[in-house]
Structure formats: C-alpha cells, structure tokens
Amino acid sequence: MSWPPRYTILLLLFLLSLVNYIDRVNISITAPVMMPELGWDTELFGVVFSAFICGYALFMIPSGLLADTWSPKYLLALACCGWSLFTLLTPLGRFSFLLMLGLRFLLGVCEAASLPAVTVINSRWVPRHELGVAQMISLCGIYAGQLIAYPISAWILVTFSWREVFYLNALVGFLWIGVWLWYGADRPPITVSRGSGESAKRRIGEAEEHGDMRGGRVRVPLKALLTTPAVIALAVAYFFWAYGLTMVVAWLPTYLVQARGFTIQQMGWVGMLPVTGGLIGVLGGGILSDRLTKQGVSATWARKGIPAVAIAVSSPFLVLAASIASPTSAVVSFALFQLITTLGLVAFWSIPVEMNTRLAGSIASIMNFGGNFGGFFSPMVAGVLVKHTGEWALPFYTAAAGCLLGALVLAFLVPVRALDFAPTQSLGEEERLERSPAKLL
DSSP states (O other): OOOOHHHHHHHHHHHHHHHHHHHHHHHHHHHHHHHHHHTOOHHHHHHHHHHHHHHHHHTHHHHHHHHHHSOHHHHHHHHHHHHHHHHHHGGGGGGOHHHHHHHHHHHHHHHTTHHHHHHHHHHHHSOGGGHHHHHHHHHHHHHHHHHHHHHHHHHHHHHSOHHHHHHHHHHHHHHHHHHHHHHOOSSOOEEOOTTOHHHHHHHHHHHHHTTOSOOOOOOOOHHHHHTOHHHHHHHHHHHHHHHHHHHHHHHHHHHHHHTTOOOHHHHHHHTHHHHHHHHHHHHHHHHHHHHHHHTTOOHIIIIIIHHHHHHHHHHHHHHHHHHOSOHHHHHHHHHHHHHHHHTTHHHHHHHHHHHOSTTHHHHHHHHHHHHHHHHHHHHHHHHHHHHHHOOSHHHHHHHHHHHHHHHHHHHHHOOOSOOOOSOOOOOOHHHHHHTSSOEEO
C-alpha cells in the first residue's frame, strides 16, 4: 500500500506546529534566567508575554481571510520566515524593553497565519471523517514543540546562555521552509484521464464535498461571519478556555522555579510531564471524536458535547496543582489538567469546518482572535497578581475559572451545524471543465 500524499502534508503541518510552538514558548522557559539578568519583574515580563499575543490576536482575522482567498502554502512559508527572523532577533531586546515588546509583537503577527492556513489545507486534503484526527495531528506539534523545548532549552541555558536558545530555534524554522516549499501544496492535484470510471467520479465527488477541487477565488462574507451568533459564541468559548491555558503555558516554567523550588535543569525535565499530558490529550481527543463520528454518534456530541465535559472536568485539577503542598504532586496535577483539558481542543478546531468548509479558515481565525484576546490578558493578570500579592496560586485559580466558563459557553451556546452565508465562489468555464470525470492523485 502506497503512502497517501495527504500523510506527507499532515507530517509537514505537524512539524510546522512543532517549530511554531518552540519559537513561542522559548521565552517562557528562559524567563527565570532573563528576568534577574535584565532586571524585569513578573509584572513587566507579563507585558512581554502579552505583546506576542497582541500581535497574534490583531492579525488573526486578516490571516484567516488570506488563508481562504490566497495560497495557504505560500502564506505558511512567508509566516514561518517572518517568525524565524524575529526569533533570531529576540536577544536584541535585552538592550531596550520597548524593543523587546516590538520584537515579540512582530513575532505574534507572523505566527497568526499558522492555524487558519493549516485549517484550510486540512479541509482541502482530508475527508471529513478523518478531520478531527488531522486537525489534532497538526496541533500535536504544539505540545511536541514544548516537549522538545523544555529539556533542550534548559540544557542550552545552563551550558551557554539564554540568547543561544533563540538562535538555534530560528535555524530550525528556516530549515522547515525549504522542505515545505518542495513538498507542500494547497490542495490535491487533479488530472483528467480517460476511462477513469465510477471510482474516479466518486473521488471527485468527495473532493467537491470537502473543498478539494480547484474552485475560484473564495469571497468571504466577513460582516455576516462577525454577526453570526454561532461564530461569536465559539469565539467567546475559546476566549475563556485560552485565558486559562495561556496562563499555564506562559508562566509554568517560572512557577516551577520560583514557587516550587526546582532548579533550571530540573524544571527542564519535570516540565515535560504536563506537556506530555497535553500531547496525549490533543491526539486522543481527535481520535475519540472521529471514532464517535464514524460510529454514528451525532456531531453535537462527538465534536462538542464530550469535549466540553472534558474541559469542565479539568478545572479542579488546576486548582489542585496551585494549592497542593507537594511540588511533585503539583506537577502531576498540572499534567492531569493538561491531559483532560486538551481532550476538548478538538471541538474548537473541527467545529469551524462543520460550520462551513469553504470558510473554515475565516471562522477559525475569528474564533482564534477571541481566544488570543483572552490569552492577551492572562499573562499580565498573572504578573500583576504575583507582584502585588506574592501569591502564585491566585493566577491559576482565575485560569481554572476561565476553563470552566469556556466549557459552559461551548456546551450551551455553540451549535454544531452547517451555516449558510452569501455565495462564496463563482466558477469560470475552465473550472467547470475541470469538474469532468477525473482522477485525484
């Protein structure tokens, strides 16, 4: 049995997310060393974390529009080039706090295109019954990137300095671009062949259903999307959930060192346990959702209901992690939180495709804008609370509340059904000819 071309695409998108998140969380891992060296306290460093998310959130919707209307292949290449460049330049921020804010903001601007473009490519390459797993394979790179970043970055910190962490991470991004430009593609290639028969017709029908055909330029009804209650509710649910998760991702390394007494090297190893929990949860949630869908379980339960329950159940583990006396038990509780809450991530990245395949990138970008608007506040909230109270548990209590609210909004206000908008596409004569019986390669 030959290797399906879509598996190559999924592998490359997984590696993209891996590189993306290494470049995103490296500053969280280096923060315990950077803060005393630069003289910046938790309040100032919370602003540094939020500067990235500000750029990421502000350019999320424009990036989604570009992903739906332009080439997602070249959009991802340009985006990766941009964030790799600003990762390389990050050490210059030590000379000026404002320069650091600018570099982190621009890094966020470039990374904003990643997830919307990945969603568009997956919606074109992957049959709908495999979509949950496909999206989660791509998003698994988020946790795989952290899993790699924790021990390697900690080792570089101890052996060299925090600046070399950013230099090495940038190099990996540039290498990915070359591989992607060689093997990546916007959609499966389609060629007309004689005698293709019913098998080819069926495959073309599947391609049309999932948006894999060479359609005309997508027209995005942005006003309709922004005023649709279902899309707004999805963004609000993601706002609360991302508020909680972003706080954990941004501050966990510093928390483990300052509040739990781990050394830098120990943090690099024990920090892998919560990340491993997240990796298992992301992939497991996608597999479970797709399996339930294949077995005839309604999309409402498979794509939303069970994920919402998982997110709600995860909240108490975050409270436990922040309040339990034992450092080891705290790390285990963080791992259980990450595992259970990420079982629900499949809801947020499969529902946009269920709503409208053609506009999945735009819907996902609106949702992700909402999520990162929440993520913008959470690092600063944590920094301010710790500075003025000296209490590390308070930020994580607010994060747990955010996850619970996100689960409730997702469960009760977000529908899982197709949404009709204004016509998104018109076909030219050449495109209509392409819809003759053909063979999907």
